[in-house]
Amino acid sequence: MKKVTILLLAFCAGFSIMCFEIIGGKLLAPYFGSSVYVWGSIITIFMLALSIGYLIGGKYSLYQPSVTKYGFIYIGAAIAIIPTIWFSEPIMDFVFSIVEDPRYGSLLASTIMFLVPTIIMGMIAPYSVRILTESTASSGHTAGFLYFVSTFGSAIGTIMTSFYFVLWFEMNQILWLTSGIMFSAGALALVISFSEQQSTDKAATSV
Amino acid sequence: MFDSLSQKLTIVLFAMLVASSASAKTIHKERSIYRNVVITENNNERCMRFETRRRAISNQACIDLTNKQRLVFEYTQSIMAGLAFNQAPKRILIIGLGGGSLPKAFAEILPDTEVVSVEIDPAVAKLAKSYFDYQESDKIQTKIVDGRVFVKRALKNNQKFDWIILDAFNGDYIPEHLLTVEFLNETKNLLSQGGLLSANTFNGSKLYDYESVTYQRVFDQVRILKSPSKGNRIIFGCNCSAIDQQFKMDEALAKKLAPYGVNLYKALSRINAKVDWDETVEPLTDQFSPANLLNQ
Numbered sequence: 129m130k131k132v133t134i135l136l137l138a139f140c141a142g143f144s145i146m147c148f149e150i151i152g153g154k155l156l157a158p159y160f161g162s163s164v165y166v167w168g169s170i171i172t173i174f175m176l177a178l179s180i181g182y183l184i185g186g187k188y189s190l191y192q193p194s195v196t197k198y199g200f201i202y203i204g205a206a207i208a209i210i211p212t213i214w215f216s217e218p219i220m221d222f223v224f225s226i227v228e229d230p231r232y233g234s235l236l237a238s239t240i241m242f243l244v245p246t247i248i249m250g251m252i253a254p255y256s257v258r259i260l261t262e263s264t265a266s267s268g269h270t271a272g273f274l275y276f277v278s279t280f281g282s283a284i285g286t287i288m289t290s291f292y293f294v295l296w297f298e299m300n301q302i303l304w305l306t307s308g309i310m311f312s313a314g315a316l317a318l319v320i321s322f323s324e325q326q327s328t329d330k331a332a333t334s335v
Numbered sequence: 336m337f338d339s340l341s342q343k344l345t346i347v348l349f350a351m352l353v354a355s356s357a358s359a360k361t362i363h364k365e366r367s368i369y370r371n372v373v374i375t376e377n378n379n380e381r382c383m384r385f386e387t388r389r390r391a392i393s394n395q396a397c398i399d400l401t402n403k404q405r406l407v408f409e410y411t412q413s414i415m416a417g418l419a420f421n422q423a424p425k426r427i428l429i430i431g432l433g434g435g436s437l438p439k440a441f442a443e444i445l446p447d448t449e450v451v452s453v454e455i456d457p458a459v460a461k462l463a464k465s466y467f468d469y470q471e472s473d474k475i476q477t478k479i480v481d482g483r484v485f486v487k488r489a490l491k492n493n494q495k496f497d498w499i500i501l502d503a504f505n506g507d508y509i510p511e512h513l514l515t516v517e518f519l520n521e522t523k524n525l526l527s528q529g530g531l532l533s534a535n536t537f538n539g540s541k542l543y544d545y546e547s548v549t550y551q552r553v554f555d556q557v558r559i560l561k562s563p564s565k566g567n568r569i570i571f572g573c574n575c576s577a578i579d580q581q582f583k584m585d586e587a588l589a590k591k592l593a594p595y596g597v598n599l600y601k602a603l604s605r606i607n608a609k610v611d612w613d614e615t616v617e618p619l620t621d622q623f624s625p626a627n628l629l630n631q
Contacts (some may be wrong), residue, residue, distance in 0.1 A: 157512035158621050161481025164368055164453065225491070230484050291628070298622035 130195070133320050134260055135277050137202065140313040141252040142281030143288075147306045148209065149174050150243055150289040155212075159220040160234035169234040170242070177243050180252015188251060189258035195324065197316030198259055201251050204312035208245035213303045216241060240331075249310075253278060253286050363466065367458035376400075380407065383434050383462055385505075393505055395459070396434025398467050404443075405596040406436055410535050410567035413560045414500060414591055415440065416602035417533045417571065420581045422588055424448055424497035428489075428525070430482040430590050431461055431502035435469025440595055442475050451496075453478045453485045453504075483512050486521050494529040501534035514546060518621075519553035519572075526574035529581070538566040540582070542629040547612040549619045558582075560606045571606070582606060583600040 152170050153162070185201070220237050227233040256274050261267045285291050293302045360379030364386070371386040372395075377562055379401045382394040397407035399514070406412045414437065425448060432454035441450045446546025454460045457479050463469035471477055478485055482503050489496075499522050503513050512518060522532055532554065536546055547570075550557050558579070561568045575581065582603060589599040620624060 154511075154624070158483055158515070158517060158601045159487065161455070161484050162510060162512055163481060224487060228488075230481065294623075295628050298620075300622060 130320060130324065131260060133316065134195075134198075135257055135274070137198075137258045137273055137313045137317060138252065138278040139281035140309050141202070141205075141249055142278035143285035144205070144306045145174070145178075145246065145249050145283040146285035146292070147289045147302060148242070148245065150286060150294075151302050152238065154294070154299055155241070156220070156234050156237060158226050158228055160230040160237065163230070165231045166234045167186045169231070169238045172235065172245050173238040173242050177246030178250035179253075181247040182254055183249065185251030186254035186258075189255045193255065193258045195259060195317050195321035198252075198255055198323060199314045201248060201255060202314030202317060202322050204309050204314075205245055205248040206307045206314060208248050209303060209307040209310070211308070212245065213300050232236075279290075343481070351397065365458045365462055367456055369456050369458075372456070372462055373459050373522050373578050375463060375631045376399050376458070378500060382395045383459070383466070384414060392594060393507065394582045395505060396463070396467060398434060398436065404440075404594045406440065408436075408563040408567075409565055411436055411606075412595065412597045413562060413567070413593060413602055414502075414535065415563050415597045416560065416569075416582075416606065417498060417500075417531055418444070418588060418592065418598060419583055419585060419599060419603055420571070420573070420578075421497060421529070422585065424531075426494075426496045426527075427451070427498045427500065428496040429453065429502065430485070432463055432469075432477060433502065434467035435463035436467065437500065437502075438475050439467075439469055442470070442472070444591055446474070447622075449474050449476070451476050451478060453480060453482050455479070456507060460519075481522075482510070483518055486518070486525055490521060490525055496504045496525055497527050497530045499530070499532045499617055504534075504536060509542070509626040509630060511619075511626045514549065514619055514626050515624050516549055516618050516620050517554050519550065523553055523572075523574055529575045530573065531581075531603070532570075532574075533629060534570045534572075536568050536570055540630045544616045544628065545615040545626070545629055547610075548614060550618050551614070552618040556608070558606050558608055560602065563605075579608075 149170060154166055156166050156170065219240050221239045223233050223240070227236055253274070257267070257271045260271045260274065289302065293305070297305070336458070359375035359382065361373055362376050365372045365376040375382050375384065375386050379399065380397055381400055384392055384394045399405045399407055406415070410450050423445070427441060427448060427450045429452040431449065432438070432452040433454065438450045438452050443450055454477060460477050460479060464471075501511055501513070507578040525531065534550070550570050550572060556572070556578045558571040559568060560571070571578065573581070584600060584603055592599050617623065
């Protein structure tokens with residue numbers, strides 16, 4: 129049960145990262161255009177953020193890893209997306225006024241808006257591996273399956289956003305959806321962790 | 336056996352010959368960070384197009400080598416009808432340079448007018464100069480930048496234009512950030528009092544309704560000029576209260592425009608206010624702009 133839930137959550141994280149990235153590109157276009165360098169800026173910042181997130185997430189998993197903490201990473205990411213929804217316009221206005229070159233303008237705006245939430249989302253992958261791994265021998269298998277699930281989630285997130293969500297919703301609604309998915313995922317992790325705690329407590333008292 | 340091989344070869348060669356003579360000859364290919372640009376020549380007509388493997392070819396610009404003044408495309412001729420709205424614009428902004436036929440014509444007709452052309456692709460600007468006689472001067476300028484970025488920057492610098500021409504849409508790809516209420520509001524704010532906007536758009540997809548409503552939302556009186564044979568539609572809007580009173584037929588102007596292939600009388604008679612779209616759809620905005628998905 130726990131294993132399936134963690135996999136579901138990893139799927140949600142992969143899904144949300146790509147929703148966020150695709151919408152990021154659309155957000156920047158009114159200020160910096162939609163040239164190849166705007167997408168270059170976004171992908172650079174996302175890759176950079178994920179790499180930092182992997183590093184931090186891996187380190188964090190060394191200290192008393194728990195599903196509760198895992199859930200809080202999701203909730204943290206959900207909250208970190210919200211400033212982008214509320215303040216993207218003033219942020220881009222500001223960057224536009226200080227940077228003339230749209231290449232560096234889009235890079236700076238991406239850094240301000242996308243770096244922190246994406247770092248937090250990047251922490252999820254190594255932390256999931258830590259939670260699911262039962263032995264050294266099976267760790268490669270566990271990691272491989274997790275990458276499969278979360279990257280598959282990313283693929284679905286990309287196609288849903290670019291083919292359908294932009295047709296069905298406004299961009300801010302899609303960002304709220306992303307934040308909502310991450311928040312629900314975090315809440316689910318906390319519920320699982322709580323019920324697990326109770327059952328171990330019960331087991332302990334019955335002994 | 337050799338016989339049948341040589342027969343096959345002959346057929347193949349013959350087929351290739353037919354194919355090449357039927358299509359235009361490629362005389363130059365320019366690498367671009369967007370889509371490679373190709374210059375072709377066919378029957379004294381030189382054209383610029385984006386490299387494509389698709390069968391449907393749309394030329395971005397053409398020049399008649401026997402009569403370089405003539406505007407080859409019907410829609411560029413239609414855009415020139417905007418001169419009947421204001422015969423002496425001091426500053427013109429063109430978004431989407433193509434072969435530069437419009438700025439070239441303006442340089443001849445309006446030698447004192449400043450014409451700024453915004454083009455995103457440096458390869459297009461380069462080819463306009465080397466293959467389409469587009470020339471820069473202190474009055475004729477080219478800016479290599481995204482149209483939206485230029486407009487935002489120009490607004491910040493308090494610039495004004497008397498005429499803005501949007502020609503950044505080709506039939507198959509739409510820069511979505513150039514087709515939203517916010518963008519059109521920005522162009523409207525960039526227009527001087529009484530300034531004119533002309534946009535080259537396309538007929539015939541679901542986008543038509545959305546696009547029309549978007550223009551309507553910003554320029555509440557829009558006027559339409561449809562090309563008689565091709566799928567182009569010019570939308571006129573103005574930063575003024577009564578658009579119709581400003582379009583005036585003028586014999587002297589008609590004479591001036593005739594060498595460019597513009598029949599001013601006909602063009603003006605085609606301008607109308609007929610609403611042939613579904614007005615209940617939502618306008619496109621920066622928040623909701625699936626223009627390419629609607630253009631399927």
